[in-house]
Amino acid sequence: MRISDLSRESGIPIPTIKFYLREGILPAGSRTAPNQATYGEAHHRRLRLIRVLVDVGGLTLSAVRRVVEALEDDELPLTDVLGVAHRALEKPVPSTDHDLVVARLEVDAWIEARGWHVTVDAPARDALAATLVALRGLGWQVGPRVFDRYAGHMDEIARTELAYVAGMDSREAAVETTVIGTVVFERAMVALRRLAQEHHSRPLLGPRAGVASSADG
């Protein structure tokens, strides 16, 4: 399979494929001559993965690179692949802010109290702290307990997901399922919440349904 075939089958322009090769997120083809190479099904599959991560997951190409490097590392334990996927999806928080440090401690204590066992450097801890800081900056006087309402559901969802992946019989399938599942179902979950919000908003927020009009704030 030459680059033009790969381009035609994947729908991705040749210059873009060359760009991905340069960026190291698509492995080089097998050389057949100093300036010729052939590509296989693995390349095609990789291209589809890249597009899903970028289009569905909203990852930057550098995040994609971190993910595919984790995928390619056969030595890496499955738990670490999950960690890499999580880190790639999260934009790092500056964490120099004092409020953030305080919030982070509260979040850590809350996680502890929940009985969740997660590494101290999990980026989701900072993400949670950041949302707390954001809410407070907007005048909401809230603590980590606002997350209680969501945590039980997420725990249940994650439990089911992980049980599914753990039941798979090949490492490769488990790894890819882990990464894709994290990214794709995140998007799906968010979309489902919005659909449910809209569904419930009709009876609750519709015209004359308890919320007063603009004159009495």
Next chain:
Amino acid sequence: MRISDLSRESGIPIPTIKFYLREGILPAGSRTAPNQATYGEAHHRRLRLIRVLVDVGGLTLSAVRRVVEALEDDELPLTDVLGVAHRALEKPVPSTDHDLVVARLEVDAWIEARGWHVTVDAPARDALAATLVALRGLGWQVGPRVFDRYAGHMDEIARTELAYVAGMDSREAAVETTVIGTVVFERAMVALRRLAQEHHSRPLLGPRAGVASSADG
């Protein structure tokens, strides 16, 4: 309050504030002279909102503009503000693809079967269809039923959230809570799922826990 005060209190540089004014996402101050204006608490609050939407929600500035325009429109029913927030958060799907159209029909049927009542142009419908197409492109032979596992939880979450907002006594507070809640708790939810995933991954995916090593794919 002059622009320098606004800058100092919000921590946002003057040129950036001027940029937001130009972009129309921060309303102009009240003129006191042809080239002088003063700003109030509303401006400060707006700046914090912008930063939350951008930093926490990952919105582009044009999406922020759509949101604040909805906030400023006192005529707009609360349900529509929710819709605007949802549209602003979703990057529009091209929808010219044939697979996408098919998936969209399946998603619509699934939503119908669930008994959810949402407008036909809700962007979350397309988002769900897009995830379905993405999964299929990667070889997963799945239908909208993969979402079943998540839908019940999201329904429950949305129900609680909407009941909370509907109980508020001022439109303004309800509107802002709606927008902020949609954006901020989305991020929090995703972070919580990841924490829960990591928590459950230890016993299930840890070394020698059912998933074989790299040699037996």
Next chain:
DNA sequence: CTCCATTGGATAGCGATGCTATCTGCTAGC
């Protein structure tokens, strides 16, 4: 064996986004 489209590789450019810097009058407040 010739010819020319195609290839890999390198370099440069481009359009969008989100600022940032500079300039030009004008004004506020000492």
Next chain:
DNA sequence: GCTAGCAGATAGCATCGCTATCCAATGGAG
């Protein structure tokens, strides 16, 4: 009056994700 600060306009800049061009080498058709 003087100087710091202001509004508004214009221009520049860094990053991202491509896209276009150029080059020498190649490979397959004839």
